[in-house]
Amino acid sequence: MPQASTPLIIALSKGRILSETLPLLEHAGLMPKEDLHTTRKLMIDAAGGVRFLLIRAADVCTYVEHGAADMGIVGRDLLLESRPNVYEPLDLGIGRCRLCIAGPAELVARGKPEAGSRIRVATKYDNLTEQYYMAQGVHADIIHLYGSMELAPLVGMADRIVDLVETGSTLAANNLVEEDTLYDISSRLVVNPASFATRKSLIAPVIDAFSKAIRNEDS
């Protein structure tokens, strides 16, 4: 558990978002001492008494909620889906995409499922999917998958998918079309509430630095 003398710990996710995160870290004066893309280490120190954890995107909220990291960078999709008890002080504007409903072209052409109907939906966003269809009066049987949602309608396992769409090329390649957008997504800086209360003098400058870094990127 972090004490006052321990470094400020920031959880980052590997993969797509990392490339967009690095310029922000540079602008914020928090450059890691090793190349985050190539290192096999999971814990990397940086300038300014900061330590990064490199973990899976889906685990960032867990680390921050449990106080193993004071802060983290995580997609809004995961915040909306799991509603973790964290502060969300800053939208970093990186990792932009949309959380969409898509389906086979011929099904979508027939229009949205009617109220009262029952459909099968493949997704890893069980809660958001359920909420969406409940509001439409449609009973959605959620089929939880961990990846490659696009396959589910192709093999007849699902009528729709709910997934992140960046360019839409994967959908198009699999003859799927978008039906609706649930949310615009980007990555956010999140903070553990207890860390915010007990380590505010360390955390506030980092939030500030990120906020300036975003403005730099924009200009």
Add this chain to the structure above:
Amino acid sequence: MDRPIIGLDDAFGVRAKSLRGLQGRLLALFDEAGFDEVIPPILERPDTLKSGAGRFLADQTVVFSDPAGAGLLAIRSDMTPQIARIAATRLQSKDILKLCYSGTVMLARPVSRRGSRQQWQTGVEYLGVSGAEGDTEVMRLAATCMLAAGFEQPVLQVGHIGLLKALVEESSVSLETWRELIARRSPDDLSATITSVNISETNRQVLLDMASGLGDLAWIEAQQGRINDTFDAAAQELVSLVKQVGSQLEGEVQVHADAAVMPRFLYHSGIVFAGFAAGVPQALLHGGRYDTMMAAHGRDMPATGFSCDLWAWLDVVQS
């Protein structure tokens, strides 16, 4: 038969002993401060548990039919409604009540996945005294409890629900929506909501500052005279309380004013606070003033208090 029930654990050995030790220390502190213990039964009529403060936990309260014929009974999910019932009935002859309690409450579902459905809720209620006098005592006691349990660098974060109420009283969005937005401290989501709501430019900026975590003591003082009288009254109450309690606890517990401290449930009417400590990932205690709630239990009187979960304390103190 021997399978454990989800979210319910047996405690024995060192854990049982530690719990009793901690409970004894806190009850001794309450006693020293003049709070008398109340031990209500674990079952109540659902009406009691679901009115006033209890209605926010209504869907977390297990209700069953009494085989002995008393109708529906509920397992308590919170002790405050029981204390309120006792204050409104058996103890109605006393104008001022200083009561404390320590007992098991049960939730229908764990708050976090795989979490516990049981809490050993321990706390105090100070009834019949309005304003700073009661709040100071309750906040000081909350801070002392964190010290007695051995937490390092404890912090009391103090806010006032009156600030938010004053800022959004004319907006069409519900207070609960605002509470949730401020509690999550997401200025980005807040600005998205604000653009579709009829609210003045000044109030808009003040809300964004709050969500951005800028609402400390100096900031609160600087906002006085900008919003309205309700805001100023709440701000003054908060500022003077934080200064007073802060100086009493100087060197032991840090007392921070933060305009964005929100109650978990909207029954608070004034000061709200939460306790934190170094290395503990969640709030250790919650408290505040709830003057308007007692009327729902049949006795309109000012009230303030705090509570904590001894099991949660034990888990973080031991590690």
